[in-house]
Amino acid sequence: MPGRRIDIHTHAMSEGVIAELLARGFKPTGGYTISVQWTPEAALAYMDRQEIAAQVVSMPMAFAGFEDDPEFGTRVCRMINEANAELIASHPGRFGAFASLPADGPEQELTVSLEGERRRAISDVGLIGASRQGDEVIVNVQARDLGLGSGGFDVVHTNLTRGLSGDGLPGAHIMKLNYTSLQHAVAPVEDERVELPLERRDSEQSLVLQLPEDDIGAGHLPLETQGDHADLMVNLRAVCQ
Numbered sequence: 001m002p003g004r005r006i007d008i009h010t011h012a013m014s015e016g017v018i019a020e021l022l023a024r025g026f027k028p029t030g031g032y033t034i035s036v037q038w039t040p041e042a043a044l045a046y047m048d049r050q051e052i053a054a055q056v057v058s059m060p061m062a063f064a065g066f067e068d069d070p071e072f073g074t075r076v077c078r079m080i081n082e083a084n085a086e087l088i089a090s091h092p093g094r095f096g097a098f099a100s101l102p103a104d105g106p107e108q109e110l111t112v113s114l115e116g117e118r119r120r121a122i123s124d125v126g127l128i129g130a131s132r133q134g135d136e137v138i139v140n141v142q143a144r145d146l147g148l149g150s151g152g153f154d155v156v157h158t159n160l161t162r163g164l165s166g167d168g169l170p171g172a173h174i175m176k177l178n179y180t181s182l183q184h185a186v187a188p189v190e191d192e193r194v195e196l197p198l199e200r201r202d203s204e205q206s207l208v209l210q211l212p213e214d215d216i217g218a219g220h221l222p223l224e225t226q227g228d229h230a231d232l233m234v235n236l237r238a239v240c241q
Helices: 015-024 040-049 072-090 229-239
Strands: 005-011 053-059 095-096 106-113 117-124 135-141 154-159 172-175 185-188 192-196 205-209 224-225
Touching: 015 072, 040 053, 053 106, 072 095, 117 135, 117 229
Parallel strands: 005 053, 053 095, 117 154
Antiparallel strands: 106 117, 135 154, 172 185, 192 205, 205 224
8 A cells, every 4th residue: 555655755767768778889887786677567565565655757867979979968868758648757756856857958068177177067958069078178167166156167268179069049030149159149038928927706818929030120119919908908917917
């Protein structure tokens, strides 16, 4: 009979993920040896014996791409997340999962050697590109050294081995950090379509704020509304107060 405890430190891999890792040449090393392969059935039996209500599964390692297979990390993480989603759906209330993200995703977490000291660093892959073991990078250490609340990591400024190889943001056209070595284009918030739901007793309305490109220099913000404009503004003021 399940108890009220929740186990949040459980490593699980589906057969498909194991096959993908073995095909790439990964081999289990170090750690400890377990007598059986993890399966949902074995996990449920163990949970019932130990009066555990639910397990939150996770992957014990991160994966990145290789020179000959740059999408490896993304592909494996997708396989892990999809397998965990199927596990949760098949056993409602008994399993949860921490999402797996590729180590060379939008932000890549690195360990850099700086004057003999191993330090954590983070790199914006969209701007700088993915880094690989052995790359020489320039790292900004000020936030960590001064204790400015950076999260305990340094920030990679550029990769001297590969240069700035990031793909950037599709459709971006507004420059940030102008005239610096890290100038890059972003999408302005004015290009986004934002809906603000307004609650009222007799009907449901929404306010849509949109700034078309033709009106960027016009100095006004056009409104697209549902229902009477005067009533809508009264409700908007009530919500904002």
